[in-house]
Amino acid sequence: MKKKVMALALALCLCCGAALMTGCGQDGGKIIMGTNAEFEPFEYKTESGIVGNFDGLDVAIAQEIAKDMGKELAVEDMDFGSLIGAVSTGKVNFVAAGMTIKPDRLENADFSDTYFDAGQVIIVKKGQTDIKSNEDLKDKKIGVQEGTTGDEAVSELGGSTEVYRFKKGMDAVLDLNNDKIDAVVIDEMPARAFVAKNEGLEILDEPFTVESYAIAVKKGDTATLEAINKTLKRIKEDGTFDELYKKYIDAYVENFEE
Structure with a gap:
């Protein structure tokens, strides 16, 4: 009996050690962005997107966030009205979807620094x-x-x-x-x-x-929020945001105002 208990304890220890390395039993190598890919040029579907068939300014910013965190970005597309629920329940790690900060959303999510005025x-x-x-x-x-x-x-x-x-x-x-x-x-x-x-x-x-757009995370998820704000600060300071703005926003406006 003692041998079985010791074996079980060892197995649990190994499991816990592995969980710490992989994000508590989840795939620690990925971070999931929730969005509604019906909002060009911020998020939309295309045959050759930067993440699968997803592209847009928000996707590109999310890619920078994932890169700084040393993770691979995955995108979950859903109805806009389902996004806060998805991040509050942990289905996604953050929401980038041209979303504004509103009192009712703040009840179930925390928001990053703003990154776009619209x-x-x-x-x-x-x-x-x-x-x-x-x-x-x-x-x-x-x-x-x-x-x-x-x-x-x-x-x-x-x-x-x-x-x-x-x-x-x-x-x-x-x-x-x-x-x-x-x-x-x-x-x-x-x-x-x-x-x-x-x-x-x-x-x-x-x-x-x-209004201004910001990125939503699960209420109390300070680690993800701090990482997102750190990336937003970096891309604004090193010129990356300006490049992405030209690629997605300026090009989009020029295309439809010619």
């Missing part, structure tokens, strides 16, 4: 006269991407405003084209792409919201 804009049909400013959205049928800042802001308009929530921004744009809704509120970058691909649409000059 905003929500309003897409309407050319020639329409009912919506010329943010105030005109009240009592209209507005399409948003579910779980985004735009969703929350439009929901607060009150009155008889009708909010139509979509998993993908493109689906909202299709309903706008088909006169099922009056406008779409969505992040500026994908909005530019949608308008470029749909000649009958335009973006109002007045931004709907102004």
